[in-house]
Amino acid sequence: MELSKSFVFEPLPPIGESQMDQEGEFGVAAKAKAPHPLGRLADLRGKWQGTGFNTIWRPHFGGDVAHFLELNLTSETLEFQRIAGAIPNRGLVQKDVNMFGLNYLQQITDRNVGAGLHFEPGIFARVPATSDPKEGVTVVRMATIPHGTVILAQGDSTSADETPRPEIPKASIVPFTIGDPQGLIEFEEMDLKTKTKFRTAGPGLKGITQKMVNDPNSVLREAIAGQNITSTIRISTSTKTKAVRGGGVANTAFLVGDSEPNAVAAKVTSTFWLEKLDNEARASQLQYTQTVLLDFSGLSWPHVTVATLRRVE
Numbered sequence: 001m002e003l004s005k006s007f008v009f010e011p012l013p014p015i016g017e018s019q020m021d022q023e024g025e026f027g028v029a030a031k032a033k034a035p036h037p038l039g040r041l042a043d044l045r046g047k048w049q050g051t052g053f054n055t056i057w058r059p060h061f062g063g064d065v066a067h068f069l070e071l072n073l074t075s076e077t078l079e080f081q082r083i084a085g086a087i088p089n090r091g092l093v094q095k096d097v098n099m100f101g102l103n104y105l106q107q108i109t110d111r112n113v114g115a116g117l118h119f120e121p122g123i124f125a126r127v128p129a130t131s132d133p134k135e136g137v138t139v140v141r142m143a144t145i146p147h148g149t150v151i152l153a154q155g156d157s158t159s160a161d162e163t164p165r166p167e168i169p170k171a172s173i174v175p176f177t178i179g180d181p182q183g184l185i186e187f188e189e190m191d192l193k194t195k196t197k198f199r200t201a202g203p204g205l206k207g208i209t210q211k212m213v214n215d216p217n218s219v220l221r222e223a224i225a226g227q228n229i230t231s232t233i234r235i236s237t238s239t240k241t242k243a244v245r246g247g248g249v250a251n252t253a254f255l256v257g258d259s260e261p262n263a264v265a266a267k268v269t270s271t272f273w274l275e276k277l278d279n280e281a282r283a284s285q286l287q288y289t290q291t292v293l294l295d296f297s298g299l300s301w302p303h304v305t306v307a308t309l310r311r312v313e
Contacts (some may be wrong), residue, residue: 001102002081009085014098037086037100037125040157040233041139043274043283044080044102047063050286052307053212053219054108054117055173058197059263059296066166066297069189069199071208075111076307080104080124087125090174099140101125108305112206118305120145124235129153138244141237141270148252149265153237154244160231166224166273171217171289172304175299178266178291185299190214216304220287224275225309233274233283240267266300267293284311 036042054072086098098303101123108118122143129136141153173190177183189199192210200208211218249265256264270290274283286306292303 003083007084009083011086011088011096011098012230014113015088015098017085037098037126038082039100039137040159040235041100041102041124041126041272043233043287044104044124044272045082046311047077047079047313048286048309049077049312050307050309052108052305053113053208053216054305055213055216056303056305057173057175057294057301063274065198067187067189067198069187070086071200071205071213072117073112073207074108074112074117074305074307076106076108076309078104078106078307078309079313083123089127090131091132094130096299097128097130099125099127099190110204112204118145118230133245135244138246139235139237140246145265148255150250151239151265151268151269152247152249153270154240154246155189155235155237155241156243157233157235160274160276162234163234164273165229165234166220166232166234166287168217168220168273168287168289170215171291171304173213173216173302173304175301178300180294181300201237217289219306220289220308224285225289226286228278229275229285230279231276235272235274236270238267238269261296264295265292266295282311285309286311 052074054074056070058068058070060066060068080102083101087101089097089099103123105118106118109116122141125140127138127140138154139157143151174184174186176185188194189196190213192213239249241247244247249268249300251264253261270288272286272288275285275287276283277285287308289306293300294303
């Protein structure tokens with residue numbers, strides 16, 4: 001999926017002073033003194049491939065157990081393409097602003113059994129600082145998931161100088177009472193030594209360890225152990241945050257259900273790390289962790305996906 005080479009956003013009438021060329025960059029005279037319009041998103045552009053780990057608690061129809069724990073070792077391709085031109089946002093109480101962005105396509109496959117797991121088209125964009133609403137520069141992620149969910153997540157980024165190496169916290173897949181993150185409820189499916197028909201089994205479990213289940217982000221930390229990472233750009237977004245008023249999740253009627261949810265995606269948070277190795281000129285490694293809270297059966301069930309990808313184009 002590629003944008004036509006002839007397509008360039010062109011606000012009518014123009015917003016601001018900058019003149020854009022056909023590639024969507026600032027005019028030649030402005031380039032020498034202006035920062036890249038994509039800001040810290042600039043190095044995302046390109047094609048990335050690699051491996052990772054996915055965990056998801058799925059609803060289970062019928063019977064006494066309402067859940068099933070799916071575990072997947074993954075192969076992934078994630079491709080970003082620059083959206084040419086300035087994306088106009090017209091204001092009423094705030095003067096007009098230009099956003100700049102990239103469209104992306106994500107494809108994830110189970111590398112044990114070869115099944116397609118995830119397909120996601122979307123957009124990352126840089127939003128300039130505004131006075132109404134009073135916000136600094138933010139990053140916004142807009143994504144569509146074929147299972148029936150659309151997300152709009154907003155957040156911030158930090159520069160390479162501030163975080164030479166990524167700070168990757170622990171991630172948990174322990175469910176909790178809806179609205180009460182401290183009300184944790186552990187299930188036997190998380191213990192790989194316990195035999196159960198409500199968890200991935202057989203060939204699908206090959207290469208998956210208890211350490212990975214206890215902390216999916218351990219896969220990311222192990223992937224960079226021993227690497228000489230000399231700078232990192234962090235890009236974090238969430239569909240619900242006190243810091244930024246924008247964002248949200250929309251679900252199809254099937255997911256929302258009638259008497260109770262089939263499986264509502266209630267919140268999505270993600271952090272991407274763009275990493276340079278050995279003082280290279282451009283980031284060659286991309287890591288991310290994402291948590292989706294799926295609400296069903298009275299609990300919020302963390303769906304965690306992680307991956308380490310290398311630039312291939």
